[in-house]
Each structure stands twice: as structure tokens, then as C-alpha cells.
Amino acid sequence: MASLEAMFDVRGKSVIVTGGASGIGRAYAEIMLQQGARVCIFDIDAEGLDRTVAELGAQVGSGEIWGQQINVGDRPAMAAAFDAVAERHGRIDTVFANAGIDPGPGFMTPEGERNPEGAIENIPDSQWDRGIEINLTSVYTTVKNAVRHMKPNGGGEIIVTSSIASQINESIVGTSYMPAKAAVNHFVRHMAMELGAYGIRVNAILPGPFITNIAGGRLRNKADRAAFESQSLIGRIGDVEDIKGLALLLASPAGAYFTGSLIVIDGGSLTRMT
Numbered sequence: 001m002a003s004l005e006a007m008f009d010v011r012g013k014s015v016i017v018t019g020g021a022s023g024i025g026r027a028y029a030e031i032m033l034q035q036g037a038r039v040c041i042f043d044i045d046a047e048g049l050d051r052t053v054a055e056l057g058a059q060v061g062s063g064e065i066w067g068q069q070i071n072v073g074d075r076p077a078m079a080a081a082f083d084a085v086a087e088r089h090g091r092i093d094t095v096f097a098n099a100g101i102d103p104g105p106g107f108m109t110p111e112g113e114r115n116p117e118g119a120i121e122n123i124p125d126s127q128w129d130r131g132i133e134i135n136l137t138s139v140y141t142t143v144k145n146a147v148r149h150m151k152p153n154g155g156g157e158i159i160v161t162s163s164i165a166s167q168i169n170e171s172i173v174g175t176s177y178m179p180a181k182a183a184v185n186h187f188v189r190h191m192a193m194e195l196g197a198y199g200i201r202v203n204a205i206l207p208g209p210f211i212t213n214i215a216g217g218r219l220r221n222k223a224d225r226a227a228f229e230s231q232s233l234i235g236r237i238g239d240v241e242d243i244k245g246l247a248l249l250l251a252s253p254a255g256a257y258f259t260g261s262l263i264v265i266d267g268g269s270l271t272r273m274t
């Protein structure tokens, strides 16, 4: 029987985390680094990227962390960034397709009022396009580049950050977010079907509300938080620490039988709402 250490052993793995300079992605990067992986963060926010790499790099750990400033919507830049990781680490084992945004205001305010800015007839087309580009198309780009490197190596793990908003409607979130995340779920299952034969496992994490910097960090405000807290069955919203164990499980030998799974981690919010 494998030891606990062997079950969760990710030492030396070559890992990419998109959107890893903040929030959930930073937590993925941190746990993998702490467990001895070599991690490259891709993020559009240069300052946040430098800060995160410096802070995580200062931690004790046998891993390695570095970053590349990149917009996940930029396809040529993504291909080059993946190649740079493969060159530096010699291979790519684990990819977290995590970067995502709240594309704009929802049609309701957190206080329960109608919000004309988020009404369907007023949504700028550019806002819709950006939401789909970052929350859906960039996942396709990330998976495509991951597979290009994983197939010749005989396998790997791809972990996509979806959302419980793929399964319910959140009226205070920008309208394109829900269909983008729903499509991400379907894409993850489709990729799991295509790639299982190559030893590549593809899974999605579906977080409920977590305190991060998304939507300008609004969940740090008490008023905005209240609506989400009341949905949780355990009386609180998520802290990014809560997501580390699941990320490590999916990236490690202990997670070897997961593929095509859509795993909800939400303090029971979805259970209450559906």
C-alpha cells in the first residue's frame, strides 16, 4: 500500500498556473510549490506577478517558482510561454487553467435592485466578447498548448477552474460568465474523453464564492458578502486555503482515477440552491 507521502507526491513536477498571481490560482501555485513542484505562473498583472513570485519564492520549499507576464487571450504569446516552460523544466506535467474574470455588472445589484448597466440590451458587445474570450476561449488555448507538450511525454493532469455559476444563475455577475463556465464544464468532459487514451486526465474544480480579488475584490465588502454567506450551509464563504487540498489531490497520484469530473467546492451553496 502506498504511503501518504507517495500518494500526494508532486515533487519535481513541472506545473503551470494561469491567473496565478492572485486568489485561487495563487493558492494552487503555493500548494504545489510547498510540495516541491516547479511552478510557472502566467498572469496579465505584472506587478501582482512580481509580488507573488517574490512572496512565494521566499517561502521554505524544495520547489521553484517563476512567472511570465501574459494575457491568456493572446494565442501566439500563450504558445511561446508554454514552450518557454518546457524548455526550462524539460517537460510540462500539470496545468491549471484558472485565469478568469467577472466580465461586468449583473442585471441585479447585491442589494436586490435592478441594475440597468447589466441589463441585456445595454451590455456592450465588447464586454460579452471579453468574457467569452477569457473565461472560455482561453481555457481552450491553455488545454491545447498543454496537450501539445503532454502527449509526447505520455500524460499529465489538466485542472480547470470552472464555477458553480456553470450550474445556477447568479444575477449580480456579468451575463456571459454563466454560459462561459457551463461551456467550460462540457469542454472538460469532452477533453477527458479525447485525452484519456494518452494518459492525460482533465478535471474541473467548481468553486462557490471565495474571497479573492475577482470583481474588484467585492467579496471583501460585508454587504456584498452577506448574500453569498447566507447561501453556504456552513455559514461562511470560502478562503483560498480551502481549495489547496483538492488542487493537490487532482494533481497527485492520489487523484489518478479522477478524469472528466466536475468537483464542486462551495460550503454547500449549490446544495441549498438546487
Ligand SMILES: NC(=O)c1ccc[n+]([C@@H]2O[C@H](COP(=O)([O-])OP(=O)(O)OC[C@H]3O[C@@H](n4cnc5c(N)ncnc54)[C@H](O)[C@@H]3O)[C@@H](O)[C@H]2O)c1
Residues within 6 Å of the ligand: 018, 019, 020, 021, 022, 023, 024, 025, 042, 043, 044, 045, 048, 070, 071, 072, 073, 098, 099, 100, 101, 134, 161, 162, 163, 164, 206, 207, 208, 209, 210, 211, 212, 213, 214, 215
Ligand atoms: N472567487 C470566487 O468566488 C470564484 C468562484 C467561482 C469560480 N472562480 C474562478 O476562479 C478563477 C480565479 O479567480 P479568482 O477568484 O481567484 O480571481 P482573482 O481576480 O483573485 O485572480 C484572477 C487572476 O487572473 C488574472 N487574469 C485575469 N485576466 C487575465 C488574462 N487575460 N490573462 C492572464 N491573467 C489574467 C488576474 O490578474 C488575477 O491575478 C476564475 O476562473 C474564476 O472565474 C472564482
